Every structure is written in C-alpha cells, then in structure tokens.
Amino acid sequence: MRVAVVGGGPGGLATLKYLATAHQFFPGMKPIEVKLFEAEDKIGGTFRYRTYEEGELVSSKFLTCFSDLRASINEPQFMKVSRYLEYLEEYCNRFDLFRHMHLSTRVVSITRQGKGHVIRYQPTAGGDEEDWSCDAVSICSGLHVKPELPTIPGLDKVPVVFHSSEFKSREQFGKDKTVVILGVGETSMDISYLAVTAPTKRVVVCHRSGWSNAPKFLPETDFLPFLSSKSSIRDPFKDSTGIPIDVAYGTIFDTAYVHPILRDSMFQWHFHNYVFGGSLPWVMTGTFLAWDQWVGRPQHANHHAARAIFNKSNRAMPYINAPFRRVGQGPLSERIRAKIFNTPCIDTAGRVIDVTSWPTHIDETGRMHFLANGSPEYERMKDDIVRPDVVILATGYRKEFPFLAAQDAIAAAAAERTKTGTSPPAPDRRPYARPETANVRHIWARDDPTVAFIGFLRPTVGAIPPVAEMQAMLWVVNMVQRFEPTATIPGLVAGKNRLPALRARDQWHYMLLRDAKDRVRDVIDHDSYVYQLACDMDCAPSITDLVQISWQRGWKRGWNILPCWALVSQINTKFRLRGPWAWDGAADVVHGELWTIIERKGSVIGIFLQTAFPFAVFGFMNLLCWIYATVLGLFGIEAVGPYTPVDEVDDDKESR
Structure with a gap:
C-alpha cells in the first residue's frame, strides 16, 4: 500500500506515524510506503508560521499531547508554542518520521488514476514537477492557512492594516497609537492583551455577534472572602493549582456508557448549559453571561452550550470587563453572593479594552463607524470618535484546497461530455470531496474512503491534535482492512477482522448545533467525538476490561485504573488500553498521569460540581432510559431516541 500525507502540522504528523507503524500492530501486513509533503522547510504548521509573542496553547498538556508521547510531570499545564514545537520534533524523532518527509515540497495537484491517485509535487524553491502514484491520500493541510479578509468600506484609509497571521510582536502596534482589532476569537484576545499592555493610546475590539468566555483552568476563588487575609485585587490564575477545564469533567454516563436515548436527546446539553x-x-x-464575562453577549441562538464555541484566552478579560464589572453591587442576591464567593481580579491600572459592534465603514476623515445593535457596549461607545492608526484583522481563516482544482476541472469537463453524450461516466473523473462533504465521521466520503480529511473539525473545549490522532487511527484501520486482506486487526468485533458498521445515526450527537450562516460550522464536543471514534474501532474499554487490566497489574499498580478512566476527560491514551492500537505503556499513563488530574480536583467545584453531581444526574437518567427501553423490549418495541440525520445517506448502510 502507498499513501500520501499532505501537510506537516500535528494532524499530518499523527497520520504519518500511524501509517508508518501500522505493520507493527497488525500481523500479516507489509510496511506501508508513505510520503509526507510539506511546503515549508520545517514541521509544525500554523504553530510555527502563524504564532506570536508570548504565544501559549489554550489546551492543556494532558489533552494536547499524543497518546504515546506524554509531557513531563514538571511541564507547565499549558505549553508555550515554542515548547510545543520542540515536542513535535521529539515526536518525529521518537518514531523516526523524518525519513518519510519531503519538506519544502509543494503539492501542485492531486488527481485520480483508476482506483488510486497521482500526487504531482514540486520543490518550493523551484525545479521540475514530479508524479507519485498512491492508493490513498490523507489531506492534513490545516484549518488556519488562508486568511479570511472582511470587506469594510474605507478600510484603505487606515495607515496600517494586516491580518492576525502576520502579527508577531508588540512592536507592530507602534507607540501612542489607536489599535482596533476585528474579531473576538482566541487570537484576538491574545493580541488585545498584548496591545493594552504595550505603550498604545487606545485599544478597541469589535465583534459581530458576541462570544462566550471560559477559563483555561479553574482560577483561585475565595470562599467567605471577608474572612480571608488575601486581597481581592490579584491575579486569580497566578497561584492557582486548578485543573484545566478540558480534562476536568468525568465521562462515565456523560460520554461513556450513555444510553442512546439520552445520548441523542438535548438533556445533557441543557444540563451543561444551565x-x-x-x-x-x-x-x-x-455574571450569568459566561465565566467572569460582563459584556459581549452572544446572539441569542448561539448563547447555549450546544451552540457556543468557548474562548479560553482570558488575559484580556479584566481589561474588557473593567467598565462593566459590578461585583457585589446591585440586587440583594448579588450582594449576598459576593459575601460567600469571590473570584479576585487584577488591577488594570486604569487601562481598558473598549468593546463595540462591527464597523460599518470608515469615513473620509478616517473615523470608524459601528453597527447600531443596541448592545450595552455599543451604547457606551456610540458617541466616541475612533480613528484607528492600526487595524488588525483577527477574522479567522477559510479552507482552500488549490491542489484539488485540477481534478475538479477534469470532473467538470467529464460531466459536460457525459451530458452531451460524448463520453460515459467514469470513476476517475469524479471530483474530490471536501471536509464539509466528508460524511463518514467527518473524515472521508462514503463513496470515496481512500481520501481522508484529518484535523478539520474544531472542538468547542478540546484540541485539534488529539482529535486528528483519533481520526488517523480510525482511517488507517479502514485502509488496512481494505488493502491488506491478510492482515490481522487485533480486538475487532469478536475476531471478524473488520470495523463495525459506521452508522450515520451515531454521527450527529457529537456535533454542535451551528447555523448555516455561521462562519465556523464544523464544531464538535471533543469528548463525545473521540469516544465515538473509539467505539468505531472497538478500542473503548469496557468496565470488565478495566477490572481485568487492574487485576493483571496488581493492587499497587492497578487500583486506580477504573476511577481514572471514569472521572477524567477522554484523553486518547485511554483508547490504547485495548483494541487495534493497544500500547503496553497506556496503563502506566492512566495509573500515573491521569491520577494526578484527579488529585487536582480537591475543591468543592472539582469534586462535587464537575464529578459527583453530573455522575449522579446522568447515572439516574441513564437508568431511567434503560428501564424504559427494557420494558418496551418485552413487548417487541424498539425504544429509540430522537434522531436527526446529518446527511442524506441510508442510515443502515455500512461505511467502510
């Protein structure tokens, strides 16, 4: 088997690793001949080429690191981008991946040839184009490559305008300048913080429809603050030993061991939301708006856990909240609450980040005008005169695949000839799918499984690299069973050596309910999605499996395997305990590293609200669903939950 990987970011590296090592896991197959093509001269993708001063990951080391190369216990909970790049280099060296790479090599086109594909590539520095034929292609070119640029009349009147992908350091703000940042994603919040802590004159952030703030990890909170000797003016994150929220929640009865009726309902979404x-x-x-967020309410439709994309870059929030924060003021309920709980806040020294609505235009005098949407932030700013010296477009990216255009052209020409009756349809004249039409677990198209799109889903609270790793694991197993019929795939469905049917009805429950008009639509719940992929590969351990593993390891090295599996978020190493990709070191990681996460749940929030309370509620609801389904089953009636298909395919058709 020959496979091409396009892109040298985390998703491409994970895919390359599982392709290059597949023969070590599946007896009876030959090593896969794999080549990775990366246009830049180094690996890392957007983490290397679109990062900036003080860049730090918003996902924790526990979740972000790949399943079989874990971060040191002494590593900070959130890696600096520079350290994460070192980690990716270590990953490549650990699994000898560099020998499969063609760096500084641009993929010119991908076209079909019979049942396979032809990769046409060229050195970035110039030179002859070459072709390489392969059986399958994994496209891992990333979400954050081509900037999305808004059209705002008069923007050309601003002296300095650039996209956030070009931002590198505070020096780009200049001195005593008015800086306007368009967009309220995590990059915008990082840049806003750098701007307000630089010698700028004024910082303004503009949003279209609000945002939802969430802390990266639980900050230090004072209980009965009037009894505490600590000042309420301090950084709540500086000395906090709180648990990162992306690994804080237990999974038993929430995303694991969930009855289909409950899984396919909105109950869990409403619970998490309220x-x-x-x-x-x-x-x-x-504040009810979001965690310590006093302004920037999302539009009504997206102000719900089932719709919101949470922003976990928090350093700018004290400066944004400053004009609006009213802790301990107003209604009696708020004054009582503030006497019981208080989350401290830093002293902004009079600096603020002004927030307002999206700009409509910039007039001849250079004044920026804003959409009158009636929001509190607009009302506060509507009479202000804002003449920006610097505008930074933190407006995200759009997905583009120029290397697929050649096949699109071939397909269009073939379709025209078929329409006129001059040429019959042919399999190698079809266009390629795109991530939004990849209708099997959002990885490949049902009728074109040899082309995968890895790393194009965005988790609302989670990280793309571990999602990409799970996607790669599932796709590679699918390719092995397709091209290597003599290979033995351990752990699959009672020795049938095939993946279970990947049903469409198991697909929608992990997707957020985004509207068609939303710019970012392919958003998932991280834990639900990776657990679904684990079930698809038959590598999600059962309670029986976990008890057996614990017994084999003995009390000292196995007593906590089950609680670690149940009470920590869906970290990929859990799914290396058994199944096709079983790894000998997985149990040690679960026993050691995952237990340190549970040890951090030492607060009322960590133990009760994030663990015991959801466990009790969801456990009870699952029990009710099981009783209901069992009773109906006695009368030959199948109990199914609400089901909304995510595509037009037959739900009962298997996806291979």
Whole structure:
C-alpha cells in the first residue's frame, strides 16, 4: 500500500506515524510506503508560521499531547508554542518520521488514476514537477492557512492594516497609537492583551455577534472572602493549582456508557448549559453571561452550550470587563453572593479594552463607524470618535484546497461530455470531496474512503491534535482492512477482522448545533467525538476490561485504573488500553498521569460540581432510559431516541 500525507502540522504528523507503524500492530501486513509533503522547510504548521509573542496553547498538556508521547510531570499545564514545537520534533524523532518527509515540497495537484491517485509535487524553491502514484491520500493541510479578509468600506484609509497571521510582536502596534482589532476569537484576545499592555493610546475590539468566555483552568476563588487575609485585587490564575477545564469533567454516563436515548436527546446539553454555562459562572463571578464575562453577549441562538464555541484566552478579560464589572453591587442576591464567593481580579491600572459592534465603514476623515445593535457596549461607545492608526484583522481563516482544482476541472469537463453524450461516466473523473462533504465521521466520503480529511473539525473545549490522532487511527484501520486482506486487526468485533458498521445515526450527537450562516460550522464536543471514534474501532474499554487490566497489574499498580478512566476527560491514551492500537505503556499513563488530574480536583467545584453531581444526574437518567427501553423490549418495541440525520445517506448502510 502507498499513501500520501499532505501537510506537516500535528494532524499530518499523527497520520504519518500511524501509517508508518501500522505493520507493527497488525500481523500479516507489509510496511506501508508513505510520503509526507510539506511546503515549508520545517514541521509544525500554523504553530510555527502563524504564532506570536508570548504565544501559549489554550489546551492543556494532558489533552494536547499524543497518546504515546506524554509531557513531563514538571511541564507547565499549558505549553508555550515554542515548547510545543520542540515536542513535535521529539515526536518525529521518537518514531523516526523524518525519513518519510519531503519538506519544502509543494503539492501542485492531486488527481485520480483508476482506483488510486497521482500526487504531482514540486520543490518550493523551484525545479521540475514530479508524479507519485498512491492508493490513498490523507489531506492534513490545516484549518488556519488562508486568511479570511472582511470587506469594510474605507478600510484603505487606515495607515496600517494586516491580518492576525502576520502579527508577531508588540512592536507592530507602534507607540501612542489607536489599535482596533476585528474579531473576538482566541487570537484576538491574545493580541488585545498584548496591545493594552504595550505603550498604545487606545485599544478597541469589535465583534459581530458576541462570544462566550471560559477559563483555561479553574482560577483561585475565595470562599467567605471577608474572612480571608488575601486581597481581592490579584491575579486569580497566578497561584492557582486548578485543573484545566478540558480534562476536568468525568465521562462515565456523560460520554461513556450513555444510553442512546439520552445520548441523542438535548438533556445533557441543557444540563451543561444551565449548570456550567450559567449558574456556576454566576455563583463564582457574579455574571450569568459566561465565566467572569460582563459584556459581549452572544446572539441569542448561539448563547447555549450546544451552540457556543468557548474562548479560553482570558488575559484580556479584566481589561474588557473593567467598565462593566459590578461585583457585589446591585440586587440583594448579588450582594449576598459576593459575601460567600469571590473570584479576585487584577488591577488594570486604569487601562481598558473598549468593546463595540462591527464597523460599518470608515469615513473620509478616517473615523470608524459601528453597527447600531443596541448592545450595552455599543451604547457606551456610540458617541466616541475612533480613528484607528492600526487595524488588525483577527477574522479567522477559510479552507482552500488549490491542489484539488485540477481534478475538479477534469470532473467538470467529464460531466459536460457525459451530458452531451460524448463520453460515459467514469470513476476517475469524479471530483474530490471536501471536509464539509466528508460524511463518514467527518473524515472521508462514503463513496470515496481512500481520501481522508484529518484535523478539520474544531472542538468547542478540546484540541485539534488529539482529535486528528483519533481520526488517523480510525482511517488507517479502514485502509488496512481494505488493502491488506491478510492482515490481522487485533480486538475487532469478536475476531471478524473488520470495523463495525459506521452508522450515520451515531454521527450527529457529537456535533454542535451551528447555523448555516455561521462562519465556523464544523464544531464538535471533543469528548463525545473521540469516544465515538473509539467505539468505531472497538478500542473503548469496557468496565470488565478495566477490572481485568487492574487485576493483571496488581493492587499497587492497578487500583486506580477504573476511577481514572471514569472521572477524567477522554484523553486518547485511554483508547490504547485495548483494541487495534493497544500500547503496553497506556496503563502506566492512566495509573500515573491521569491520577494526578484527579488529585487536582480537591475543591468543592472539582469534586462535587464537575464529578459527583453530573455522575449522579446522568447515572439516574441513564437508568431511567434503560428501564424504559427494557420494558418496551418485552413487548417487541424498539425504544429509540430522537434522531436527526446529518446527511442524506441510508442510515443502515455500512461505511467502510
């Protein structure tokens, strides 16, 4: 088998690793001949070429690191981007991946040839184009490559305008300048913080429809603050030993061991929305909007856990909140709450980040005008005169695949000839799919499984690299069973040596309910998605499996395997305990590293609200669903939950 990988970011590296090592896991198959093509001269993708001063990951080391190369216990909870690049280099060296790479090599086109594909590539520095034929292609070119540039009349009147992908350091703000940043994603928040802590005159952030703030990890919170000797003016994150929120929640009965009726309902979404999205932020910070967020309310449709993309870059929030924060003021309920709980806040020394609506235009005098949307932030700013010296477009990216254009042209010409009756349809004249039409677990198209799109889903609270790793694991197993019929795939469905049917009805529950008009639509719940892929590969351990593993390891090295599996988020190493990709070191990681996560749940929030309370509620609801389904089953009636198909395919058709 020959396979091409396009892109040298984390998703491409994970895919390359599983392709290059597949023969070590599946007896009876030959090593896969694999080549990775990367246009830049180094690996790392957007982490290397589109990062900036003080760049830090918003996902924790526990979740972000790949399953079989874990970060040191002494590593900070959140890696600096520079350290993460070193980690990726270590990953490549550990698994001898560099020998498969063609760096500084641009993929010119990918076209079909019979049942396979032809990769046409060229050295970035110039030279002759060459072709390489292969059986399958994994496209891992990334979400953050081609900037999305808005059209704003009069923008050319601003002296300095550039996209956030070009931002590198505070020096680009200049001195005593008015800086306007368009967009409220995590990059915007990072840049806003750098701007307000630089010698700028003014910093303004503009948003279209609000955002939802969430802390990267639980900050230090004072219980009965009037009894505490600590000042309420301090950084709540500086000395906090809180647990990162992306690994904070237990999974048993939430994303694992969930009855299909409950899984396919909105109950769990509503629970998370009202408990963790509203009540808990109010109790701890005084606002129902989001965690310590006093302005920038999302539009109504997206102000729900089932729709919101959470922003975990928090350093700018104290400066944004400053004009609006009213802790301990107003209604009696708020004054009582503030006497019981208080989350401290830093002293902004009079600096603020002004927030307002999206600009409509810039007039002849250079004044920026904003959309009158009636929001509190607009009302505060509507009479201000804002003449930006620097505008930074933190407006995201769009997906483009120029190397697929050649096949699109071939397909269009063939379709025209077929329409006129001059040429019959042929398999090698079809266009390629795109990520949004990859209708099998959002990885490959049902009728074109040899082309995968890895790393194009965005988790709302999670990380793309571990999602890409799980996608690669599933796709590679699918390719092995397709091209290597003599290979033995351990752990699959009672020795049938095939993946279970990948049903469409198991697909929608992990997707967020985004509208067609939303710019970012392919958003997932991280834990639900990776657990679904684990079930698809038959590598999600059962309670029986976990008890057996614990017994084999003995009490000292195995007593905590089950609680670590149940009470920590879906970290990929859990799915290396058994199944096709079983790894000998997985149990040690679960026993050691994952236990340190549980040890951090030492607070009321960590133990009760994030663990015991959801466990009790979801456990009870699962029990009710099981009783209901069992009773109906006695009468020969199948109990199914609400089901919304995600595509037009037959739900019962298997995806291979």
